[in-house]
Amino acid sequence: MADRTSSSITVKAPRPEIMAVIADLEGYPRWASGIREFTVQETGPDGRAARARLTFDGGPFSDTVGLAYTWEGDDRVTWDLVEKGNVVTGLHGSYALADAGGATEVTYELTVDVRVPMIGMVRRKGEKRIIDSALKGLKRHLER
Template sequence: MADKTKMSITVAAPPDRVMDVIADYDAYPEWVAAAKSVEVLSTGPRGRAKQVRFVLDAGMVKDTYVLEFDWAADGRSVTWELLSGEIQKAQSGSYSLEPTPDGSTVVTYELTVDLNIPMIGLFKRKAEKAITDTALKELKKRVEG
């Protein structure tokens, strides 16, 4: 897989509030524009989602895929890997949360996607950056809103 796309944003809320929004997959269709449906398929030992099916419709890009999540014990990060997808052959990503002295949280999102269809590297990286930027902005709006 190629290098990860990595971006950060500051959210005016403590890390536990941010992680609660990230972990509430049932609510994603309410605030993630491209998420048409999201279904938790299994949960892990602490009640967080382990496997989740996403139906995504981002205009020209439509996909149904399943991700498997690994939640850090400290509640400050989550990582995921693609289990299956229609147009994706691989996806890995993470959210990492870092509290700030003023009570806000710096959220760092990393994402790498590999598609089953050929795509020029420059366009792939541009798409990853757009996805990452949108995800962070939508998360900030949801948490702060």
């Protein structure tokens, strides 16, 4: 996989509240633009998703992929592609949460590989758009 793209935002909510929203994968279509459907296929011992299928509309691309999740309490979650889609051939992402003086800094990292040849700069710009949209949606959802 190529270099990751990342961005951060400060949310006026505690880490457990933010991670509860992040862990509610099936709720993503309500606040994350471009996410059409999330279906949890398997949960881990903590009740959080271990595997899920994601269907998204990402501008010129729409796809359905399978993801595997690793949760580190309310501090971090990572996910990796385990079922390729028609377009997406590689995917790794994470949310990391850190206390920020009465608020929480949320950092989202993402790397996506697609079947279509794409210049690295264009791919990173697309990743940045996905990340920024997700972070803004998460902040709006939690601070409303």
